[in-house]
Amino acid sequence: MELSELIFYILAFIGIVAALVTVTANNPIYSILGLIVCFFTISAHFVLMNAQFLAMVNIIVYAGAIIVLFLFVVMMMNLNDLPRSNTHIIWKISGAIGAGALMLLLVASLKVSGNLVQSPTKGDIGLIHSLGHALMNEFLVPFIMTSILLNSAMIGAVLLSKREKQLQK
Amino acid sequence: MPSNNLYLAVVVLPLIGFFVSALFGKNLSKKVVGLIASSVIIIPFFIILKAFIGLLNGGEMIHFYLFKWFAVGHYSVNFGIQIDQLSVLMVMLITGVGSLIHLYSISYMHDDENYSNYFSYLNLFVFFMLVLVMSDNYLGMYIGWEGVALTSYLLIGFWFKNHEYNDAAKKAFVMNRVGDLGFLVGMFFVFYYTGSLEFTKVNAALGMGAMVPPLAFIASAAMFLGATGKSAQIPLFTWLPDAMAGPTPVSALIHAATMVTAGIYLIFRSNALFSLAPDTLNIIAIIGIATALYAALVGLAQNDIKKVLAYSTVSQLGLMFLAVGVGAYTTALFHVLTHGFFKALLFLGSGSVIHAMGGNQDIREMGGLKKYMPITYATFLIGSLAISGIPPFSGFFSKDEILAMAFQQNIVLWVLGVAVSMMTAFYMFRLLFLTFSGEFRGSSQEKSHLHESPLLMTVPLIVLAVLSAIAGLLGLPAVFHAPHFLNNFLSPIVVHSGEGHPHLNASTEYMLMAIATVSGIISIGLAYTKYVSKKSIPSVDTLYTGLSKWANRKFYIDEIYDFLFVRPVKWVSDFLFRVVDKLLVDGIVELSGKVSILTGNVIRSLQTGQTSFYILAMVLSICFIIGYYLIGI
Amino acid sequence: MDIEILNGVSVQQYLWLTVILFSIGVLGVLSRKNAIIIFMSVELMLNSVNLLLVVFSKMHADTLGQVFVFFSMSVAAAEVAVGLAILVMMYRNTKSINIDILSKIKE
Structure with missing residues (x-):
């Protein structure tokens, strides 16, 4: 067994366990912590595949921004000591069945799709150098559009929470 | 051609009047609406007078195309206007009597809330009527034919808040529809066999033998069915008495003077076709005299002033059909003209009476109106004399001519015709005496309200009275050795004019005249003794017995x-x-x-x-x- | 079939991993009623797909896949911002973040 394979299995195991913790934990704080762990393992996978730029971005955006946002909301709203809503067992069973069915089908589709062709690997595609080139040349317009999207999302979020205050007054 | 445009204006002006009254009538004052509506009828009258004088001096008939309407296969239908001797007379009658009635209506309807609607309908009616008589083909005529049915419907149901009036309007409309179907079928036949709908072309084709007599019989019988619907003959006559629900000037214009004579016009227009079918003519004569008799009998026992006049109209129309049936088309038209004058006069007179009575139409509650309404009385008297066939009034000449024609054809028709004319004289003078002589029998409240009608109403009465008195000059009998104006004037229209003049010897004709006159005078005398000397008043409807009960109930038709x-x-x-x-x-x-x-x-x-x-x-x-x-x- | 993108790790193995992660996300969405946790499950699903995109990008030696992941991350960031704002609103109004509350919209 190669070292990289070993690292892959370890990372995969940690990631799956963390993901399970995320969806099963009673306390949302635990969920969030599980999610952070899971995201870190995914970033590690990125590093394994020499996609360093995305690994950084993943940590910064997901772990740094999004998860912190979740954490903020949960803590500021005191959602962690909310009485656990007693989800009916039927929902759990049907959720498990639905997820299982989907997984089965995805696996089945993986099995039947056989024609995966390996291209000659170039090691540097995940580096910030090549990605930056791509973003600033071919994808310049979508890149700028992304900034507009983020800007409008920010305005939307502000507006959504602000209007509430005006209503309460 | 400018003169064509001038004649086009005859048709278009009433339409413009309709739009003005309909669209802006609510915003204009009543006087302006009435003035516009009347002037769009009066101006065409003077225009058509020009055409009349032109034709009188031997001018050609005016015929021009407006535009192509549609084309089917090799045949295209044009909108064309044809002003010949026949249509010029009809147009003069329509616009002449029409303008008098418009003037009359200004005063008669002045309190009505739907005043402008009334005038818009009236203008629309005149427009359609002019289309009917001025079109150069059957299809254009059919448009007018349907249009007058529509406006007649609108005007009968003019006081639409009354449910019975609406029913009467619907009845008139439906019965006209039945007749229209006949007209349509006749038109199909004519088009199929002659290949055209234009009168001149149809007549030419018929002259060349385009239709064999059996076909001509079917086609003409179908057209006659159309005529019975419009002109209220058996079997489609019951709508006309009910049509009296409309305002009285409307009854005068549409249901006495113009629209109901459209059937006569249709047959006259198609006389080339009808002359090919002697069987149809016989049927027309029989139906005409039967209608005349029936309506005269019913008229004897009616107590509503307008109902009497309505049945009298049906009866006179029957006489006109009798004339057509014996092949005397010009005579029929002669009676159309004189009848148009005196019946319009009588209806307007009755309108004046109803106006004074505050809407009451029952002659049993009238009486003695002579004192209060001298002008109405005098004009009504002239009208009654005219319709009764007393010389020298116009009715005498036209009716006498019809009777002479009938005598020539079949003596039975003549006898029945004289009976009708006796009954006519009786019921007209019964009406006259009950209304104007004796003592007033209505309530005291009505009595205090009695008054002579305003000038705007009496002037048309006087004009019509003068016309009723002298219109007989249009067709003097042959024995007087004067030229028969109408026969000469209309001879280009009648295709088989062989039977134009009565070929009776002078003594027979004098005798016929004498009999008709004397019988009329006897009837008047009877009416005088019964209703003036004995002062008997018709009893309430439920007390009638025997024949009079049947007549009062219109024979339960x-x-x-x-x-x-x-x-x-x-x-x-x-x-x-x-x-x-x-x-x-x-x-x-x-x-x-x-x-x-x-x-x-x-x-x-x-x-x-x-x-x-x-x-x-x-x-x-x-x-x-x-x-x-x-x-x- | 066994294409190795790393020494000893094949594409197939990565596919298994992403499918499992994605299904766990689906399970979370389906079985939980807490809106925040459902939201996090959605993020998990998104991330597993991102991982898959990078794997394929690596396999085809093409930058495009990674560029797409970059965009999907920014969309996810925007989505989270707005979604959390909505959740905050919902909590303020109903004092609950149970998504069954949303069935009240039906009435």
Whole structure:
């Protein structure tokens, strides 16, 4: 067994366990912590595949921004000591069945799709150098559009929470 | 050509008047509306007078195309206007009497809330009537024919708040429809066999033998059915007495002077066709005299001033058809003209009376109006004398000519005709005496309200009275050795003019005249003794016995029609309603509705509103889609 | 079939990993009623797909896949911002973040 394979299995195991913790934990704080762990393992996978730029971005955006946002909301709203809503067992069973069915089908589709062709690997595609080139040349317009999207999302979020205050007054 | 435009204006002006009154009538003052509406009828009268003088001096008939309407195959229908000797007389009658009646209406209708609507309808009627008589083909004539039915419907039901009036309007409309079907069928025949609808071309084709007599019989009989509908002859006459629901000037214009003579005009216009079918002419004569007799009998026992005049109209129209039936087309038109004058006069006179009586139309509650309304009385008297056929008034000449023609054809027709004219004289003078002589029998409140009508109403009366008195000059009998103006004037229109003048010797004709006059005077005398000397007053409707009861109830024709036609139709429609509509149609419609409600209810239960359920459904659906593709692979 | 993108790790193995992560996300979305946790499950699903995109990008030696991941991350960031704002609103109004509350919209 190669070292990289070993690292892959370890990372995969940690990631799956963390993901399970995320969806099963009673306390949302635990969920969030599980999610952070899971995201870190995914970033590690990125590093394994020499996609360093995305690994950084993943940590910064997901772990740094999004998860912190979740954490903020949960803590500021005191959602962690909310009485656990007693989800009916039927929902759990049907959720498990639905997820299982989907997984089965995805696996089945993986099995039947056989024609995966390996291209000659170039090691540097995940580096910030090549990605930056791509973003600033071919994808310049979508890149700028992304900034507009983020800007409008920010305005939307502000507006959504602000209007509430005006209503309460 | 400018002169063509001038004649076009004859038709178009009333239409413009209609639009002005209909669109802006509510904003204009009543005076302006009345003035505009009247002037768009008066101006055409003077224009047509020019055409009349031109034709009188031997001018050619005016004929021009306006535009092509539509083309079918090799045949195209044009809108064309034809002003010949026949239509010029009709147009003069329509616009002349029409303008008098418009002037009269300004005063008569001045209190009505729908004043501008009234004038717009009246203008529209004149427009359609002019289209009817001025069109150069059957199709244009048919447009006018339908249009006058429509406006007649609108005007009969003018006081639409009264349910009975609406029913009367509907009755008139439906009965006219039945007749129109006949006209249409006749038109189909004419077009199929002559290949044209234009009068000149049709007549030319008929002259070349385009239709054999049996075909001509069917076509002319169908057209005659149309004429019976419009001109209120047996069997389609019951609408006309009911049509008196409309305002009185309308009755004078539409249901006495102009529209109801459209049937005569149609037959006169198609005289080339009718002359090919002697059987139809016989039928027309028989139906004409039967209608005349029947209506005169009913008229004897009516107590509503307008109903009497209505039945008198039906009766006179019957005489006109008798004239047509014996082949005397010009004589029929002569009577159309004189009848147009004196019947319009009588109706307007009755309108004046009704106006004074505050809307009451029952002659049993009138009497002694002579004192209060001298002008109305005098003009009404002239009208009555004219319709009774007393010389030298116009009715004498036209009626005498009809009777002479009938005498020539068949003595039985003549005898019946004289009987009709006796009855006419009797019921007209019964009406006159009951209304104007003796003591007033109405309530004291009505008595205090009695007054002579304003100038705007009496002037048309006087004009019409003068016309009624002198119109006989248009057609002096042959024995007077004066030229028969109408016969000469109209001879280009009548195709087989062989039977134009009565070829009776002078003594026979004098005798006929004497008999008619004397019988008329005897009737008047009878009416005088009964209603003036003995002062008898018709009893209330329920006390009638014997023949007079039958006459008062119009021989139960309405009831018979009701039994024969209306009820079966009602039964059938009831059946269709209950079985076909309720069960079949509604069933299918409701079934589709119920199915949607049912499926909706089932599907609604899926709409739980629970987000988790929706997501689950989404996931399962994705599974199905992926599964489908997997199996497809 | 066994294409190695790393020494000893094949594409197939990565596919297994992403499918498992994705299914765990789906399970979370389906079985939980807490809106925040559902939201996090959605993020998990997104991330697993991102991982898959990078794997394929690596396999085809093409930058495009990674560029797409970059965009998907920014969209996710925007989505989270707005989504959390909505959740905050919802909590303020109903004092609950149970998504069954949303069934009240039906009435």
